[in-house]
Amino acid sequence: MSSATSQEGHGWQRLALSTNGLLVVLLMAATAVFALLIGERFLSAATLRSMAFQLPELGILSLAMMVTLLKGGLNLSIIATANLTALTIAYVLQATMPGAEGFAWIAWQVVAIACGLLVALAIGLVNGTVIAYLGVSPILATLGTMTLVEGLSIGLTRGGVISGFPDTIVYIGNGTLLGVPFGIFVFLACAIPLAVWLRHTPSGNAIYLIGSNERAARFSGIDTRAVMLKVYVLSALLAAVAGIVMMARFNSANASYGESYLLVTILACVLGGVDPFGGFGRVAGLVLALVLLQVISSAFNLLGLSQFLTLAIWGGILIGATALMLRLGRR
Amino acid sequence: MHELLARLRRRHEFWLVVVIVALIVFLSLATPAFLTLRNLADLLTANAFIGILCAGLIVVLVSGGIDISFTAIATVTQYVALSVANAYGANWLTLFLMAGVLGIALGLINAYFIGKLRIHSIIVSIATLNIFYGLLIFFTGGDYIYTLPNFFAVGVNWFEFEGADRIPYAINLQMLLLVLSFVLTWAILNRTNVGRQIYAMGGNPDAARRLGFPVFRLHCFVYGYMGFIAGVASLAQAQFAQSVAPTILVGKELDVLAAVVLGGARLLGGVGTVFGTLLGVTLLALLQNGLVLLGVSSFWSQFVTGIVILAAVTATALEARRQHQARRPRR
């Protein structure tokens, strides 16, 4: 953790270094191969932009998954949280009279987003309380909230889609700023503070200790329950932001958007060097993994290959990379 | 008698039975449609797919691993077995042989990564889920199969008789496979040496290695059996649906997991019973069925299921904590 002291290191730390190293190598190799196969089109601004449009959803959801994995937990309710947030915003926006304009309309959109975040906050508090204070295992607790929250969304919408959002919200998902998709800024606005929080704050540091050995962390005087509660609240809020981006990109909200992302977020985290049993992993590794997954996905798209083949390749890379890292780590 | 009750109270299954009996009594009184032959037959048939898979997953959880790739395995076996049957003809035996052997083969792929390369089962099965599913859809284009071999489309109708409601009833394929899979799993786990080794390995993997257990062979058995069960379940599902729809099974893995853990299986291995699993599936099935009969909109049934799961896991955790505190030694 203190990069100041040494470049060497043992065990997982060296592994973490080599994880990022391995990811960079894989990324360069993938880029080179695809550039040869596809040619100029692959490295064009249009391709890069389309990648940048697609990355934030999975990216922010993966961050939401990552914080819970780091502390030795899991959050299966992220997608459900994202969708309920989007639906809440949609309902609040529908509730206003259609005539509202100008500043009042913008303010109302802010209120709507705030309501969405409040709902996510509530879900995070439920997860956190049940897990940290009542001692339910994270996978079971979030399996329950996932079912419950998604059930709430389905019940409220009767399975339907709510579409048509104001331009300002659509901009979040489809607009560009200085030629860069706005979603990327949202992603960075989540990833960078999260990285700093994990590395440089008391709670962030405590997460790693809790992830490796919760009891020892408690015996050191760390309020492990409060930290765990924070983790699930943060995870829910990140999921909510992902929900907003998703809603903005599709210009609609639904109870079951992005369901297939759930296991892919775990895949991305593990590929990015996050130990699925807690204690190890960095935001930078996750970002590299996300970029790698996105490059493969976009290239396959350009090559006209099915997105399902992309899924298969992602799975293959996860196993291959994990096997390779274990081998490097054991040497 | 008092002591017996005290001992029963400590068993997870006891509480499940209490809840299920209460639910049955309530539903019988509340809706005349519940305790009918029609409804019970439908209940069994419609929940057979999830139920059969539970009988496989309990073995994996007891062994200390986890598998979520079984929905993808089921998709593949179903598609391949019935495509081959359509093209070259088949009978019951060859059809089940194809599905079973293919399921075992795919399960052994999991076992290889888990047992030989020592990658954790959650990582492996997330990866293979994507690989199996992605490749199948890539090669088949995701097309449905609507024509099934005649013998298969007709299915099994044993002991057919006409009920009081003038509707013919029979033991069908789904009921048969559901019962057989639970009996087989029960026999393996409780009556064979392999089953006891699986319990032992789940309880203390290090000791199993030290005592010379054939750990890799056990992994092969466990994941191979899960694959086999997935193959069997996939045929039950295809016969019920009267078609093969390659995109609808993947995504149900968490439903199966929910039922098994609700039945008391512990994710850390070594703990869980076939009876408990049966109760877990039954509870979730009764709940869905009861809500429909009570006239609750089907859109809200998932919400109620979520509440029940959350309540059940919380109650279990609190009970475990209470027991732990009561265990303080008395001088």
Next chain:
Amino acid sequence: MPAFLDLQAISKRFGGVVALDDVAMTLEAGEVHCLVGENGSGKSTLIKVISGVEAPEPGGSIVLDGQVHARLTPRESTAAGIQVIYQDLSLFPNLSVAENIAVGRHLGHLKLVDWAAVRRTADAAMDRIGVHLQPDALVQDLTIANRQLVAICRALAADARLLIMDEPTASLTRGEVERLLDLVRELKSRGICIVFVSHRLHEVLDVAERVTVLRDGRRVGTFPAAEIDDDRLAVLMTGKQFAYGLKDVDLAARPVVLDVAGLGRDGEYEDVSFQVHEGEILGITGLLGSGRTELALTIFGMTEAEVGEVRVDGKALVPGSNQAAIEAGVAYVSEDRLALGLVLEQPIVDNAVATILRELAGRLGLIPPARRQATVDHWIEQLAIKVSSTANAVKTLSGGNQQRIVLAKWMARQPRLLILDSPTVGVDVSAKDGIYAIIARLAAEGLAILLISDEIPEVRYHAHRILIMRNGQLVGPYDPTTSSEAELMAAVNA
């Protein structure tokens, strides 16, 4: 009669590290043999050679039952009746007593379980040593001592002729140790050879014939047990002489730091009252399960007493809050360093500041990396911890240095009261010396110290006053300068 097992010229290298260097050892049938040495002396490697897990370097010989082998395979070893009972016992907590004992019967392939045979095997093994446990009880519901009996029965069911027991007495109470030793005598009379791998020898010396001492992978020698005592053994194991003077200072006039009044917790301890003064080391000794650790946990706020109160510097502590206790200046070095004292997998630096994360934070709640590093470096220097890089995982350190990291993380809080619960468990004899020096220095600087230990010499030589915990009640105080070790021992066991 030839020896049951005769090892000659056994060496083993791991990469460049020599774990065993030309070691010889003979084991006779019906003999109780102690194998002792510090961590890293080669004890566990030697056991692995005997059990067939590791192959020795070519050139050595293993004569088993008159047959010469260059190495043993695990199968050969087991077939010859060699059974190892590891410290963790390697039982299956979720299976019944009978299944655990007869686990060898489960190793057949796709056969059906013969439950009657399982039961017969278990009953026979238990009968052989006169043990009567519920065959259907789950192992997870047994006491540690009974679990050990299950492990022994399992070895007997596998026709053990040589039983190697790794630290068998470490978590047993006095009475349980006595029962174990009776059992060992019984096994011995049946011609079974027993090897104790232990560092707490005085408990087993009574039943042992010979003691083999290893140091740095070499055999120091094999001695008749009658010639050995703890002091001699320490010298043999470390090659150094340690002598401590008794502490003869009266600190009663110094201000009271810890004041425990009428503390009681059902089933653990009752009516406990005592004080610790500034600069004083108060020793509390007692048997495992006597309530000593339980008392420490209450003072540290991990558990709540039902009656009485704890005051630090005159202020009552909030019951059941370890954060409040830490805030008030209580520090606790757990007896279970590996599970509770440290987060082994995480870097040294993060462990060393785990107690002061909030205090380190500056502007915006961020921890300046330089400040964190400086804090860690300061304590590493103060406590003379040998560390190649603070970014390494704590588990890469030796036991002694790990314990110093635990001390460092508490010293960083500048506590008023330091509770040391068995601070030298799993620490080599030579490294113990360094820990004692640190304890003495901290006390001299004015820290109040509660030294809990089940090693009577440890409290006698390193505390100013001694209290004895017996069945949940405190007895004493005893003055180390006027109470002999035998007197204290008698009081502990009374």
